[in-house]
Amino acid sequence: MGKQDTSDLPNLGDLRHEEQRCLAICAGKKCAKAGSTLILHAAQTALQEVGLDSSTRIVLTRCQDQCEDGPVVTVVPGGYPYLNMRSQDMRPIVTSHIRDGVPVADLLPRRWRRRLERGTE
Numbered sequence: 001m002g003k004q005d006t007s008d009l010p011n012l013g014d015l016r017h018e019e020q021r022c023l024a025i026c027a028g029k030k031c032a033k034a035g036s037t038l039i040l041h042a043a044q045t046a047l048q049e050v051g052l053d054s055s056t057r058i059v060l061t062r063c064q065d066q067c068e069d070g071p072v073v074t075v076v077p078g079g080y081p082y083l084n085m086r087s088q089d090m091r092p093i094v095t096s097h098i099r100d101g102v103p104v105a106d107l108l109p110r111r112w113r114r115r116l117e118r119g120t121e
């Protein structure tokens with residue numbers, strides 16, 4: 001990703017009607033600087049290892065407006081924002097959230113964890 005021009009990439013909002021599960025990885029400048037290319041590779045590897053690489057899309061997006069907390073990966077549908085991603089976080093996100101449909105509460109921002117605890121998600 002690095003210095004790539006992101007103007008051809010979708011915005012996160014463009015994916016809001018997406019029904020197929022996908023990992024929306026921010027390819028914006030700050031996330032790229034924070035290591036989004038490593039996160040992309042970790043996501044591809046995790047999906048392959050779990051056998052979901054053909055059924056789950058990875059979409060690179062423009063800035064997702066969480067620049068201070070990059071790299072940012074959002075799981076669609078639902079728009080679950082996983083912030084400050086590390087490569088090792090992708091495997092639990094893929095196995096739990098993508099495969100089993102259970103968001104990884106510990107890796108979500110506090111307000112999302114509270115929503116999950118209240119059962120409103």
Ligand code: FES
Pocket residue numbers: 026027028029030031032062063064065066067068070072
């Ligand atoms: S560059 Fe990724 S959220 Fe802004």
